[in-house]
Amino acid sequence: MQALPKIPTGIPGFDDLSHGGLPRHRTTLVKGGPGSGKTLFAVQCLVNAVRKGRQRGLFVAFEESTQQIAANADTFDWKLSALMKGKLFFLDARLSPEVVHSGDFDLSGMLAMLKAKKQELAADWIVFDGIDVLLTLLRDPAAEMREIYRIRDWLADNQMTAIITAKTDGGPAGAVNYDFMQFMVDCVVRLTRRQEQAVSLHRLQITKYRGSDFMAGDYPVSFGPSGMEVAPPEPVEIHHRASNERLSTGFERLDKMLGGGLFRGSSTLVTGLPGTSKTTLAGKFAEAACQRGERTLFVSFDEGAEPIARNLASVGIQLKPHVKSGMLRMYSARTESTGAEDHLGKLKSLIREFRPRCMVIDPLSAIAKAGALEAARAVASRLIYMVKDQGITVFITAINEGDDPAAEATDLQVSTIADTWIHLSYLIRSGERNRALTIVKSRGTWHSNQVRELILRATGPVLADVYTAGGEVLMGTLRWDKEDFERGRDLKRRAEFDHKRRELQVSEADTNARIKALQQELERQRADLTAYSSENDARIVSSTDREKELRRIRGADSARPGANGHAKKGNGKVSRDAP
């Protein structure tokens, strides 16, 4: 099967979504609520077709006057009025309210006129803008259907690439035919606009593309000087080169804590309450980058470049010389002036133009103010991905309300994307506010788990060890205090220990002495026992001897020498029993 021929619209991002643009010589329906950018989409397609494709087009305006459309188009760099001369034909097809209606009418005459105009211009494109307005005038669903068919047949006969725009909230009367219209066309583009926190959020979605693959998501739309821009979807697969090159953060101590510095092309997130010196850290990073001779883009929101440079100079960070040398570009924007999408567009073009190797965004959390949080989140992550795609090492600061670093994670949700996350906090004790720095995470590298005190000096910010005691981190004078107290306590403790040891030593000696005495007693008793036993033996021997002597002296006959009374008795018994 042959691939469907397509015509690029020239709308940045849209041709990516649609894999090449609108279907050639077929009809595309652009639907959406009021102010969603339908007319703009159509006009931009026409302008691009004329300017880039050297094509000609017709524009049939059912809703707005030609002058209104031209005035709106003039806010972009399209030079539409010039194109209207001979290259684009605008037909003001609004039926005047003074026109009297009497019965049914149809578009056969109008289409005949358009055909003539098409031939005159050799037009390739046609736009029917606000067809819902025309259809309501028909006041009859059957007639609406008939005219839609008529337009479809006419478009097919004339081989034109067509865009029909229609309001989607045209009421229930139109609903049926819109469904039919969606069926009849080959491509349907849905535009939406939501008002959120005083900022308009525009989105675009391709809901149908007959015979072609397309990206079906709902993508944010922004408006730049060249018109509408659809945020190109992030590629599903992430292609970020992983560099082993380490870059200095500007702080030797911090580099050490990170195991040698930040990886080139990585993203670092610095969170903290206002005044925790996030900008100082970012400024130091930027200064170090410029000193290495790397072009750096410093983006600040809601604070001017001049005051930032001045404030940083007060802590020994000199940015102005680098701005002068062109190594550093500072860009400041007010977040409330435009939506988050538009900020992204602006940053994109800045990056394209300046080609920085390092970048600072201070603070990224400010874009959450530019409209809805959800949109800001998407913008934040897209911004980080875009920057990383370009291999730019980026340093992002974010204000978090409350002192819990995890609170930030639920806010813009950039902490998951960031490679390194440094958290700055205050410790307020005894009338002092001291700054503490911790590394929450650092991907792919060893990093210190220690808290450091950030001290701002006129010569430059430095990191100092903090004093930890009893599970508490102490800084400033409190640290000195606590250290002093601890020293005293230590001394006392040592004295107590010595005392106890001596006591124990004494009692040990005492016990030993007693053991010795007892042992002596034992030995004496053993000696007594031995002495007694030998005496007893001697006495037994002597008594036997005495008996023998006695018998010898008496002269008694002893038949059996050594026999005693017992033996004699036994013998007697035996002899008596014998007879």
Add this chain to the structure above:
Amino acid sequence: MPRKKAKSRKAVPALATLVVMRLYIAAGAPNSVKAVANLQAICKKHLLDGFKLEIIDVLEFPLRALADGILVTPSLSKIAPSPGTKIVGNLSDRSNVLFALGIKT
């Protein structure tokens, strides 16, 4: 009913001025065919004193119709007497047409 009324008024035509009209049609289109028939019937009944009607086929002269500010067919333009008016549709709603043409019924 309307026919009866129309007939009774027919005897006393209020206007003696010439009505100049242009009817833009798409030849062959059902609405255009109806419009021609409806207009002719109206003229017969109400414009006895005289009228000038030009029927322009937009399919044949599209650029002229465009120049005349015509958008849809059928469209009827009353040029004289002034002020000019425009009527779109197949002219089936006769009272509307008569009113737009300035004919008292």
